[in-house]
Amino acid sequence: MLVLSAAANTAATGSINSTERGPTIQHKQAAQSIFMSSVTGLANMAAVLVTFFCTPEAYSRTIGWVETFAEHRYGPDLLPLVSAAYFVILSLMIFFTARASVATLIVMGGLTLATKFV
Secondary structure (H helix, E strand, O other): OHHHHHHHHHHHHOOOOOOOOHHHHHHHHHHHHHHHHHHHHHHHHHHHHHHHHHHHHHHHHHHHHHHHHHHHHHOHHHHHHHHHHHHHHHHHHHHHHHHHHHHHHHHHHHHHHHHHHO
16 A cells, blocks of 8 residues: 555656655665764874874974064063963864864765775
8 A cells, every 4th residue: 555655746746755755765864873973083083193193392493483473462471371372272272183184084085985896
């Protein structure tokens, strides 16, 4: 009976009701959700690792210039605040850049493999 009503619905409206094709779409969406959550998790972990190793190096190479700039523009009283704020800002910049880069690389790599082997 369901097959006949689906066929009648398709013939009458020219389309299939979303509940009649639901399981395949739901499975695809679930698989995409699992893939994207895995990509996000892997990108976050890689970004934390990159931030851990790169922030001290970038900070030590650039803090002299930042402190000189801040001292000439704002005076020596703000140097501790500027140094702390610069460390936080630099860490966040490295983290978010690394996360976006890793996520993009994973998705593009997955698409490349999918188009190559499928």
